[in-house]
Amino acid sequence: MVILNLVLFTVLIGVLYRYSKGDTPLSRQVLAGLIGGILFGFFLQLAYIDDNAIVKSTLNWTNVVGSTYVNLLKMIVMPLVLVMMISAVLKMKEIAAVGKIGTMVVGTLVFTTAIAAFVGIVVTNSFGLTADGLTEGARELARAEVLTVRQERVSDLTLPQILVSFVPSNIFADLTGARSTSIIAVVIFGILFGIAALLVGRDNPEQGEAIDKFVDAAMSIIMKLVRIVMMLTPYGILALMSKVIAGSNGEDILSLLSFIVASYLAILIMFVVHALILLSVGVGTLGYFRKVWPVLTFAFTSRSSAATIPLNVETQIKEFNVPSSIANLSATLGSTIGQNGCAGIYPAMLAVMIAPTMGIDPMEPIFLLSLIGIVTISSFGVAGVGGGATFAALIVLPAMGMPVVLVALLISIEPLIDMARTSLNVNGSVTAGILTSRVLGEKPAEELGNV
Numbered sequence: 457m458v459i460l461n462l463v464l465f466t467v468l469i470g471v472l473y474r475y476s477k478g479d480t481p482l483s484r485q486v487l488a489g490l491i492g493g494i495l496f497g498f499f500l501q502l503a504y505i506d507d508n509a510i511v512k513s514t515l516n517w518t519n520v521v522g523s524t525y526v527n528l529l530k531m532i533v534m535p536l537v538l539v540m541m542i543s544a545v546l547k548m549k550e551i552a553a554v555g556k557i558g559t560m561v562v563g564t565l566v567f568t569t570a571i572a573a574f575v576g577i578v579v580t581n582s583f584g585l586t587a588d589g590l591t592e593g594a595r596e597l598a599r600a601e602v603l604t605v606r607q608e609r610v611s612d613l614t615l616p617q618i619l620v621s622f623v624p625s626n627i628f629a630d631l632t633g634a635r636s637t638s639i640i641a642v643v644i645f646g647i648l649f650g651i652a653a654l655l656v657g658r659d660n661p662e663q664g665e666a667i668d669k670f671v672d673a674a675m676s677i678i679m680k681l682v683r684i685v686m687m688l689t690p691y692g693i694l695a696l697m698s699k700v701i702a703g704s705n706g707e708d709i710l711s712l713l714s715f716i717v718a719s720y721l722a723i724l725i726m727f728v729v730h731a732l733i734l735l736s737v738g739v740g741t742l743g744y745f746r747k748v749w750p751v752l753t754f755a756f757t758s759r760s761s762a763a764t765i766p767l768n769v770e771t772q773i774k775e776f777n778v779p780s781s782i783a784n785l786s787a788t789l790g791s792t793i794g795q796n797g798c799a800g801i802y803p804a805m806l807a808v809m810i811a812p813t814m815g816i817d818p819m820e821p822i823f824l825l826s827l828i829g830i831v832t833i834s835s836f837g838v839a840g841v842g843g844g845a846t847f848a849a850l851i852v853l854p855a856m857g858m859p860v861v862l863v864a865l866l867i868s869i870e871p872l873i874d875m876a877r878t879s880l881n882v883n884g885s886v887t888a889g890i891l892t893s894r895v896l897g898e899k900p901a902e903e904l905g906n907v
Contacts (some may be wrong), residue, residue: 541649727796
């Protein structure tokens with residue numbers, strides 16, 4: 457039966473390949489892969505409802521496609537970040553411009569995270585969600601023990617320590633992604649390297665010209681590599697979505713349906729907030745989501761903001777004419793700082809659910825301001841400890857004097873919600889890039905169009 461399943465999966469890949477021929481836009485190819493993955497996943501669930509071993513064995517093989525695609529994207533993340541940051545600084549020519557762009561990008565990410573926290577608070581309170589009545593099964597209790605150990609490790613991590621961790625001490629180790637803050641470290645190294653190259657060019661114009669040519673050639677190769685990998689997106693989405701659907705547990709979903717609906721509603725509201733922000737700078741909503749669809753779809757299925765960086769950067773540059781300097785900064789910083797879904801909505805919702813069990817009115821102004829402030833500040837800390845939404849909650853809840861057990865109780869539905877949260881995180885970084893580009897009036901370099 458596994459062989460028959462794999463034959464069907466191969467047929468779907470063949471259909472996608474034929475559909476990709478001609479002038480079919482990537483967004484439609486991705487949609488086709490998404491639909492194919494959903495149908496194949498449901499087929500596995502319904503056909504082998506009493507034989508999970510066959511489903512597991514089938515997914516082990518189909519996941520070769522999905523994991524390979526994700527690994528290829530991860531492979532080009534660090535080279536892309538490094539080369540594009542050096543190139544971006546060289547093209548800006550003015551060192552002061554780097555700080556101006558970085559401040560605008562980070563400010564936008566943090567500001568939207570504060571809004572996301574407020575949205576999470578209001579939606580959770582509107583649904584009347586509380587931590588009372590949640591059942592602690594064996595899996596949840598085991599998870600709680602692990603989280604307790606992690607929380608002890610996180611509790612001693614201060615904001616100054618987090619900021620220091622952003623600075624690279626061994627760039628070669630950070631290029632391997634050895635630390636949770638490696639991406640930011642590579643960004644900082646790329647900026648410093650670019651500034652040094654600018655100063656060399658001022659002292660010796662001939663060497664400066666040679667540096668420019670070398671970096672331009674390197675960036676052309678990297679961008680071509682990104683586009684090659686992007687051609688595989690529909691097949692990666694097909695495999696990833698198949699795994700998501702076939703591996704879902706219907707009973708877990710139904711038992712916590714209210715929390716899932718509330719989470720998705722809060723996420724949807726933040727997508728609307730992003731759209732309104734972009735509309736204020738002249739970016740049409742329908743056109744925007746049509747262009748950014750492939751990026752959000754991959755983020756949804758992969759649950760990885762970091763792996764989405766190449767698609768994110770490519771889309772900002774190609775579809776929205778965002779300069780490479782801004783696109784790279786917003787994509788990389790947005791994957792680790794100010795994540796609207798993981799660091800904004802999720803910990804705020806948990807805090808509001810726990811508050812009534814501790815005799816706290818979650819809509820009390822002092823509680824609201826304290827929670828939003830802590831969530832906003834801790835959005836920097838997520839990058840410092842890694843782990844996305846879970847670690848964001850481990851930072852926020854103890855800071856509010858609350859227990860972390862609720863994080864473990866929601867483990868069964870975590871993947872389902874995390875998909876949408878990751879898409880929101882990525883959309884926030886794209887929004888920051890476009891907004892920064894429009895507000896600062898930055899124009900893309902002419903040669904980018906031919907890369």
